[in-house]
Amino acid sequence: MADSASSFSSSSSSPSTPPTNTAAPLPPTPNFTDDNDPSTTGYDPSARWSNYWNILTGRMTPAGQHAFREAAYVRNEARDCARSTEWRDWCFQYSPTVTFLREKIRDLNGDIGPDNVLCRRCPTRRDEKTGRWVRQGGGFSPEHGILICANEMRDRKHLEDTLAHEMVHAWDHLRWRVDWADLRHAACTEIRASSLSGECRWMREFWTRSHWKLTQQHQNCVRARAVQSVMNRPACKDDVQAVKVVNEVWDSCFADTRPFDGIYR
Secondary structure (H helix, E strand, O other): OOOOOOOOOOOOOOOOOOOOOOOOOOOOOOOOOOOOOHHHHOOOOOOHHHHHHHHHOOOOOHHHHHHHHHHHHHHOHHHHHHHHHHHHHHHHHHOHHHHHHHHHHHHOOOOOOHHHEEEEOOOOEEOOOOOOEEOOOEEEEOOOEEEEEHHHOOOHHHHHHHHHHHHHHHHHHHHHOOOOOOHHHHHHHHHHHHHHOOOOOHHHHHHHHOOOOOOOHHHHHHHHHHHHHHHOOOOOOOHHHHHHHHHHHHHHHHHOOOOOOOOOO
16 A cells, blocks of 8 residues: 555554454344235245245345345354354465465554454344445454454355455554544555455456456456445445545555555455
8 A cells, every 4th residue: 555645644663453352243133024024025934935936036025035134144143153164264274365464464463363253144234324235244343353244155265355355454454553434544445455355356256246347347346346335434425425535545555455466366
């Protein structure tokens, strides 16, 4: 990350306090079933197979699909968390990206490891500005460490990308004392995390998101994810402001690949 006005300005000579092992508090689980009317939404908690049929035939409303998904998350919570914990431990042992980032975080007197990377079920939350239901793959807290949303992890590679993304945030926070309330800081670290983690590599875009463009796809993915992340922050008024902030810091932040020598994934 270039040491310019559009980047974080603090020096690494006095890194902030490393994340602790305390579990980050999760948002309350929204209760989708209290007001659910199966005749209206197409979701009936007592009729599992008809729910699949209603989804396939388009008879289940978005509200019904949310309720169906959240019920599955709750039902499979133990399995999802155990599986994600196994993948997390594998990453800290064998993933070159994760082990490299852990080493670089330790160089800044911090540490991210299995003790402060927690795999939990993450409920869907409603965005207060747009009213949309928002799902997330993970999060970083300077006070708590990293949260991996076990119910959203498709496979080990997905978890590896998510973990690497959050570890870039951790490195940025220790290196530059990120002000997470500052949208420019938030935009810069989101650009870097999306670019360096591997989540925007061409093959993932091709196979999981059906984005087949051969040129500029990496940049387009990074920009879109950074805009979405900034837009979800309370200080951001709307998508226009999010795009403006991302554009302001784009050149220096996208070009800065530290602690890597380049974009490898």
